Amino acid sequence: MRHGVARFVTGFLALPVALYLFYVVWPFVQAAGYSLTDWGGYSDSQHFVGLDNYVRLLSDELIRKAFWHNVFFLVTVPLFTIALALFLAFLLNVGGREDRAGIRGVFGSALYKVIFFFPQVLSLVVIAVMWQQIYRTDSQGLINGLLIKIGLVDAENPLAFTADPEPFLGVPAVLWWLLLIAVWSGAGFYMVLFSAAMQSIPKDIYEAAILDGASRFHTFFRVTLPLLRDTISVAWVYLGFIALDMYALVFVMTPSQGGPNHASEIFASVIQFNAFQKGQFGYACAIAVALAIFTILLAALQLRITRRDRIEF
C-alpha cells in the first residue's frame, strides 16, 4: 500500500521535476560554466579562463555605478510601494467613517480597488511606452503640456524626465522618474494583497480597540500593521526582486539604454551591453552569476530579519 503511494507520487512528480531541472536549473549551471570562459556568444568555441571574469568584474567602474543604482531601487521601490499600498488598502478596508466602528472602507472602495489594480494587468513594456508619452520632453507631453499651459514650466526649458541626469537628493533625476513608474505600476497589486490580509483580521479586534478609545491612527499602527507583518515581509522580498530587475523600464525609457551618460545604468543593462553589444558572453554570464548570488543572499537576509513568531487568529 505505502509502496503504491510512493510510486504514484514519484510518477506524478517526475515530469515536472524533469522539466524544472532542464529549463530552470540546467541553464543556471550552464551560465555558471560559461562565466569561466571567454565565450563570445556567436560561435561554439570558447576558452577556459578560470576566475578572470570575476576578477575583472570587481574593478569595472560601470558595474560599480550599476550596483549603486540597483541599491537605490532596492531601498526605494519596496519602501514607497509598500507604504502607498498599505495606505490605500487601509483606506479601502478600514478607513471609512467612524460611525460604524471604523471597520469599513471609504465610499466606493470596490471601484477604487479595480482602478488601482488596473496597471497590474498591463505588461511592463506597455506601461513604459505609455509613460513615454506622459513623459514626452516637449509641450506635446502630458505633464509638460499641462505645466507649460498653467505656466509652471518654461516652454523653452521643459522637464527632461528620463533624459535628465542632474542629481536630485544625490541621485540622478532619471532614477526618480523611473521609480515613480515602478511604484505606480506595483502599488495596485500589493494593495489587493494587503486588502485580502486585512479582511482576514477579525473585526472584533477592531471593535475592542475602538471601545478602548483607540483612534484610527492607533488602530492602524497597533492592530493592522502588526497583524500584516507576514504579508508585508513577503511583499518586501518580491519587490526586492523587482527592484533588482528594472530592466524593461530602463531599456525602453532611457536614452542609449542606461543613459544619459550612464545615469541609469543597472546590472541588467550592463549585462545586456556586454553580452549582446560587446559580444563578451562569458563576462556577461559572470555578472549574471554575481547578481544571482547577490539576490539569494539578499532574499535570505530579508527573510531572516523579518522572521517572527506567527500570531494565530
Place this chain on the structure above:
Amino acid sequence: MSITPENLGDLSRRTLLRRAAAAGLLATPAAGLLSACAGSEPSKSDDTGAAKSKDNPFGVKDGSAVKVVIFNGGLGDQWAKEDKVVFNAKHPNITVNMSSTQKIKTEEQPKMATQPSDLVMNSGADSMDRSTLINEGAIEPLDDLLTAPAWDGEGTVADTLLPGTVGDGTQNGKFYVVNVAYTVWGNWYNAALFKKEGWQAPTTWDEFFALAPKIKAKGMAPYVHDAVHGYYPRWALMASIWKAVGKQAVIDIDNLKDNAWKADGIVAALEPWEKLVKDRLLLPGKLDHTQSQQAWLDGKAAFIQVGTWLKNEMSATIPPGFELTLSDYWSKPGDKAAKDVYAGSGEGFVVPSKAPNKEAAKEFLRAILSKAGSAKFAELTKSLASTKGSGDNVQDTALASANTLMKNATSDLISVKFPDFYADLDKESQNLSEELMAGRLTAQQFVDKMQAAADKVAKDSSIKKQTRTA
C-alpha cells in the same frame, strides 16, 4: 530567452512572481539573463552544389530553398520582395523563404551557432555586433561574390558598386558585409519654405548663424536632432571634425592613435555645435528620431540632420507641398576638406558560416545588386542603392538633392569606423555626443573625455584591435 522587452512574458510582474516561487527564491532577475547565455551546439552544413556557370557562378542547386531575413526598418521590406521576383526569374525552381523583422539580433543571434538563416540583413538598432561576428568566425567572407560576374552580364559584381561599398564591408582584409543601400547624411530643409521666406540655405556655419535670428523671428527653432539615440548627433560631430581637420585626423581616431582626439583643430571644429546649443538655437525638448523628424515636418524647426532614409521613414506624414531637400553639413572658413560629403553604404547583408545554403544566399545577393533590383530599391525607398545609377530614373526632390550632393562631392567620402570597431567606444561616444548637445559638456571637455575613453579601449587587452588605412 532574452531580457529584451520584446519578450513581454519575461518581464511581467506576474511571471516574475510565479518564477520566483518556482525557483525557490533563486535569483529571479538573473534567470532570464542566465538562460540567455545557454545553448550552443555544433551542426554540420551539407555541401551540395550544382555545376557552376556564368549564369550560376556559385553552383546553386535546383530545387533547393534559401531562407532570407530582411530588416523591416526605415526602408521597409517591399524592395526585397521585388528582389525575390528578380531572383526567381532566373531561378524559378529555388524556393525563397523571406521573412522580415525589426529584431534581427533577438531572433538571429541564438541561431548563429546552430541553425542560422542563409542570408541575414544585419541592420537597425537590434543588429548583431559586426566585429564579434567576424572575430567569432560566425559569418562567411564573400570575396568570391565581388569577383563573380554581375547579374546583368557586364563585368564583375564589384564593378557595379558605388565607391566605398567594398571598403565599408571589409574587415581584416576580407569582404564580409554587402551593404545594399547608399546613404548620404547632411542637413535637411524644406526648400518650399525657404523659397517662400526668401532664405538662402547656408553652406557655412557663419551663414547659418546669420540666418538663425530670421528663422527664430518666424517662431521656428533653427535646428533639431534626435537627442535620444547618441549616434545621430555623432554623425554631425564627426563630419565637422573630418571637414575641419581632414581625413587623417579621423583615421587616427579610428586607429586609437595616441592623443588622436587632441589633434590641432578638433576642438575648434566642434565649437560651432557648442555655440548652437548655448545660443538656444535647438528646439527645446529631448526628442527621439521620429518625434524630431515630425517636429521638423510640422514646421517647428528649420533644419534637421539625418540620413537619406528620412523620406521613406516619414512618408506617411509628409505634408503636401513640403520639399525635402538635403544639403551638406556646414563648414568653416579654412576647413581642410570642406567639400567631403558624409556618405557610405549601409544596411548590410551577411551570410552565416553555418548557413545550409550559402550558394543560394550569394546568388540572392547578386540579384539584389542587379540593375532591376537596385532601380526598384531606389524607386520604392527614395534612397540610393549601393550600385551605380540606381537613382537616375527616379523623380523626387529628396533623392535628387542627394544625387546632386554626390555629384559635386570629392572622391573622398567621410567615413568613421571606430563605432564598428569597438562597442565600448561606440557607446561612450554616443553618450558624450548627447552630453555635448545637451549643453552639459563643452567642446573641450568632450574631446578630453573622448580621449580618455579611447585610451581605455587601447589599454584593454580583452578587446581585439582593428586598423584602417584609408
